[in-house]
Amino acid sequence: MNQYNDLIIKCPNPEHANNVKLVCFDESCKADRLYCIQCSRNGIHFSHPQHQYQLSNLFDHIEKIEKECDDLINRLNKQMDLVYQSFYQLIGGIKTKYQISKEQIFNLNSKQINSILAETIQFKSFRSTIETLIQKSSSELQDQIQKLYQDLNLNQLNYYQVSDSDIKKSEELYQKGYKLYWYDHKYEEAIAILDQALRLNSKHQLALWCKAESLKMLDQYNEAIIWADKALQVDPKHFNSLYTKAESLRMLDQYNETIIWVDKALQIDSKHCNSLFTKASSLRGLGQYNEAIIWADKALQIDSKHCNSLSTKSISLRMLKNYEEAMTVIDQSLQVNPNHLDSLWSKGKLLQDQNQYQEALMCYDKALKIKENHQWTKDRKNECLEALKKK
Structure with missing residues (x-):
């Protein structure tokens, strides 16, 4: 049986003993939207029958408005x-x-x-x-x-008050969902638990953020942005939500918007290494290589072994044709993590740009062992093989 059929609502008219069975969606109607069979017999809503539906349609309407509200926001x-x-x-x-x-x-x-x-x-x-x-x-x-x-x-607006018991239960579910996200890396399971928490308390800011972050980890970046925005409606200065939105935008190659949001995060914590990297990477994506190096260096002042920042700096240096310095930075990254994909790709391309095709192939082959179906790496490898045939 549909769970909505189990809903029991007393008729708003205190003189009626029946439960609500119908709902009115006429925009100009001034009568109670929810009404019982006796109300209908008394001629309530008689002038606009085309807008009268069974009570179960209420939930379809609520879900539709929720989506339209998200779209508007x-x-x-x-x-x-x-x-x-x-x-x-x-x-x-x-x-x-x-x-x-x-x-x-x-x-x-x-x-x-x-x-x-x-x-x-x-x-x-x-x-x-x-x-x-x-x-x-x-x-x-x-x-x-x-x-x-x-x-x-x-x-x-004050449609309802969240009870203390719902708030407590929502917090317990959030803690369970957070554990699945942070410690177990079970992002889909985390989202399922966080949804339960949010049904009890839709304004649980950390549950909203944690769902956004879990979606980001599943590469569902557009959805992650939607939920990060919901978290920011509760607290516009929540640092982690700002960072989650910025990083999701970066992964969608929306670099100008990324910089807008990561700057908001950096206003709160100017020494957050990952945010500094996100800005550096976005500047690199916009072709602003000198600026990218400046921001990558700021990240590296905080963590000299931050591989992503080292990779971003090396790529920017390569684009500026500072090959020797770029290679030094890449090698620093690979000393920290020999399997860092961005650094392997960057080193391979740097060697390829200098016609060192055999050495470049070694980097691409190692990268393909880690991520075997990466098309960009396959294309670069084929370019090196074709170049060697022509020698």
């Missing part, structure tokens, strides 16, 4: 991400224009230095203008958001 988040992207583009332009190092000055001619001087002298006026414009735009946006919040009566 995702669209709003993307709109705000675009705002942040434009903002950080502005910040980057300001830094490039007005923060000139002594080393850069030494490499400029007199005409270029004169141009810089003219611009910097006008900086005070520019600063005043931009601060006024940003403050005005920010205030207008906040006012509009606050008006929407009030108009939609979002401050008055």
